[in-house]
Amino acid sequence: MKGLEPDRSTMPGADTTARANVNVALIKYWGKRDTALNLPSTGSISLTLDGLWVKASCAFGDGSVDECLIDGSGEAGDDATRVLRFVDLIRNEAGIAARARVNTTSGVPKGIGLASSAAAFASLAVAVSRAAGMRLEPPALSALARRGSGSAARSIFGGFVEWHRGERPDGRDSIAEPILPPAGWDVRMVVAVTSSARKAISSSEGMQRAASSPLYPPWVESAERDLAEARRAIAARDLEALGLVAEHSALKMHAIGLAARPPLVYWLGATVECIHRVWALREEGTRGYVTIDAGPQVKVLCEPADAPTIAGALRDVAGVERVLTCAPGRGAEVRG
Ligand code: PMV
DSSP states (O other): OTTOOBOTTSOTTOOEEEEEEEEEEEEOOOOEEETTTTEESSOEEEEEEEEEEEEEEEEEESOSSOEEEETTBOOOSHHHHHHHHHHHHHHHHHTOOOEEEEEEEEOSOTTSOOOOHHHHHHHHHHHHHHHTTBOOOHHHHHHHHHHHOTTHHHHTSOSEEEEOOOSOTTOTTOOEEEEEOGGGSOOEEEEEESOOSOOSSOHHHHHHHHTTSTTHHHHHHHHHHHHHHHHHHHHTTOHHHHHHHHHHHHHHHHHHHHTSSSOOOOOOHHHHHHHHHHHHHHHTTOOEEEEOOSSSOEEEEEOGGGHHHHHHHHHTSTTOOEEEEEOBOOOOEEOO
16 A cells, blocks of 8 residues: 555554544535445545544563453453454554454544544554554545545545545555545534434445445545535635535435335434424524434534534434534544
8 A cells, every 4th residue: 555664663562542522424425336445436525523532552562462442441352353454454464473453442422423534543553554664644644534434435534525436356446535624614514313222224334235226326426526516615615515516415325224225224204303493493594414323313514603503403403312512623643
């Protein structure tokens, strides 16, 4: 992989800690052109969110087995297996054999049903590669993070970010790049939590199911138009234009699931109620635009001044457990 040369100045053994924020896609990634490499069928555009972070630490040493602690628990399970598979990948790239000690801590409040895998694999990409003696530039870190979780490619950067589909079979050109830094446009994302249960159908499984939908080919075919519209809206700081295309992308993604066999519906009743509440507010002049990922939570893009009104309205929707408001956040960084 380009840029993955070991850095001789950092010897394996050093403990490194990195931190990354979650991101929410405005133009969604939904479907892979290569499952093993996590290469997307389309490009996507996201906003990295402040305050919802994961911290990862890694050291390579002479232990006899890899150790993995997730939020203080060393239990074996799917999450630990996924983390250690990612460590293995980096170890191979770095050409080292030492065992790893990895520790991740999530600053995303527990039970809010917001997947933190994007932040987790972005912080792991930074921490593990540095601990392995590599000093990677952000594009190479983005390609690496993508291997852990597709959307993690975007959490390497702050603010508005585009992840390119790429054309190459090896994925070298499927990397994210920043469009606007966090200070470039002060918007808010209001998140309404309608269920804190772990989702039943993972995004990977959902994407596989999407391939059976007659709406999948038009989704891929229309992606470039949505991306171009979002890029133009971000460049012009045009909230309405960005919000409308973001809403369209999210609803189109969920429509794929409705038409899949077997069908896939991530929404709950409260999800639908939140959509109507946001649209009713819009009729009254408070501009909020809905986006929804592979779960029942509703995220609303808006101006900072409108965030309290939107948050208050969503708090009143029956079935909404909690509402939080996030500003644009920074990209992944090395820190203690
Ligand atoms: O990165 P994954 O495999 O968790 O997939 C993320 C999929 C969505 O969140 C629904 C869309 C996106 O672009 O983040």
